Amino acid sequence: MAHNGMGEVWTAQDKHLDRAVIVKFVNGSMVDAELMRRFRREALLTARLDHPGVPAVYDLDEHDGRPYLVLQKVDGINLADLIAEQGPLSIAWVAAIGAQISSVLVAARRIGLVHRDIKPSNVMLDASGAVKVLDFGLAVIRDDDRYSRITQTGQSLGTIGYMAPEQILGEPTDHRTDLYGLGGTLFDLLTGHPPFDGDTTATTLHHQLADPPPRPALLRPEIPSALDQLVHALLAIRPENRPASATEVYATLAPLAQDLPPIPGVVDEGGDTVRAYAAIVGQAPRPSNDNAAPDPPPRRPDLDVDQASEQAEQLVADGKFRAAARLWRRLAEHHARQHGDTHPLVFDCRLRAARAHLPLGEHDRALRQLNQLLHDRIRADGPEHPAVLELRQEIARLSEKGASSH
Incomplete structure (x- = not known):
């Protein structure tokens, strides 16, 4: 289980x-009429944007008075974590x-939707190289009262450093607001640093509103x-x-997406990584006179268990613990498909994945995964x-260590 601004996020099996x-559940202590409206609105907006780069919405309902949303599970890494692990990415x-983000924004503009919180942590990259844009909690849609903005006192309307100046100033937003967030995300991917990163919120906002837009090539001349x-x-x-539009942005970016290398622990190794580019082209904004059928989406290759296990061990040895955790989870999913959820190999891989978060200082995350593993093993x-x-003893030791550190 994880937490976001409004509630809890669980993985489950349909x-x-x-x-x-x-x-996704609304927090039990926070349920009120306005929050429920916001939650339902996010679900409706996400469902309305029908695009492969947006998680599919499967259901919206209530349980014991708490609304919940069932979404497609995306197995991957958000771009903020990817940058933290890998540093600047290849051009x-x-x-x-x-x-791919541009392609989502093209589809959003067709229905008048503005996401308003495009940033690295709201974009995920899966093992095939495909992108998913997440979290439509701040989105607005043009000329439709059902989706009008709902605010609360103290509610953030964006993320400092990535939110467009017109958001900061409370001015009207449109599709170009999301282009600003995309620019900040690209800057971060290219340089390993946010485009605006002052010592305080005030200085960051000042840089955004007063300074000339930064150029990533000053930090990375080969761009x-x-x-x-x-x-x-x-x-x-x-x-x-x-x-003027995300279509224009796409036209600049797509030709540069050639000869994609593997990203260890993130995107599958081997020649199949280049097929991510075919997936992008398949979702390209096409000219009106182009009636060619889109390229089929790439098929995720079967996992080479021995090679993946060795790679996970090497990632641990290299200190790339988050990438190792992700690879162990992929191995657990592979073994579960082959042998069932309760096979010892599944439990072993899940245990290794949980332990990989400990050197990162993520004791709470490790404990959540270990406790879920304990429940399933019992x-x-x-x-x-x-x-x-043995697992009970390990959890007890970690819990005691965590308590003593607070």
């Missing part, structure tokens, strides 16, 4: 259709990711001039100085199984 899903991958100019333009203070093997007893 037993009827045999698929993994995400279930090709920055272009590939940016082109092509066309890409440097694009990011500079996307981060323009005034919307009219940004590119259900499968009984409370007296040796592995269950």
Whole structure:
């Protein structure tokens, strides 16, 4: 389980259709009429934007008075974590990711939707190289009262450093607002640093509103001039100085997304990584006279278990613990498909994945995963199984250590 601004996020299994899903609940202590309206509004907006780059909405309902949303589960890494692990990405991958986000923004503009919180942590990259844009909690849609903005006292209307100046100033927003967030995201992917990063919120806002838009090539000279100019333009203070549309942005980025290398622990190794580019082209904004059928989406290759296990061990040895955790989880999912959820290999991989978060200082995250693993092991093997007893002891040690550190 994880937490977001409004509630809880759980992974679950749809037993009827045999698929993994995400279930978002409103926090039990926070349920009121206005919050429920906001939650439902986010669900309706996400469902209305029908695009492969947006998680599918499967259901919206209530349980014990708490609304919940069932979404497609995305197995991948958000771009903020990707940058933290990998540092600046290759030019090709920055272009590939940016082109896919642009494709989502093209679809959003067709229905008059503005996301208003495009940033690295709201974009995920999966193992095939495909991108998903997440979290439509701040989105607005033009000329439709059902989706009008709902605010609360103290509610943030964006993310400092990525929110467009017109958001900061409380001015009207449109599709160019999301282009600003895309520019900030591209800058971060190219340089490993946010475009505006003052010592305080006030200084960051001052830089955004008063300074010329930054150029990533000053930090990374090998960036092509066309890409440097694009990011500079996307981060323009005034919307009219940004590119006219996401289609224009796509046209600049897509040709640069060639010869994509693997990203260890993130995107599948081998020649199949280049097929991510085919996926992007398949979702490109096409000219009206182009009736060609889109390229089929890439098929995720079967996992080479031995190679993946060795790679996970090497990632741990190299100190890339988050990438290792993600790879162990992929191995757990693979073994579950092959042998069932309660196979010892599944439990072993889940245990390794949880432990990989400890060197990162993420004790709470590790404990959540270990406690869920304990629950599943007890259900499968009984409370007296040796592995269950060992896991109880490990959780107790970690809990004691966490308590003593607070």
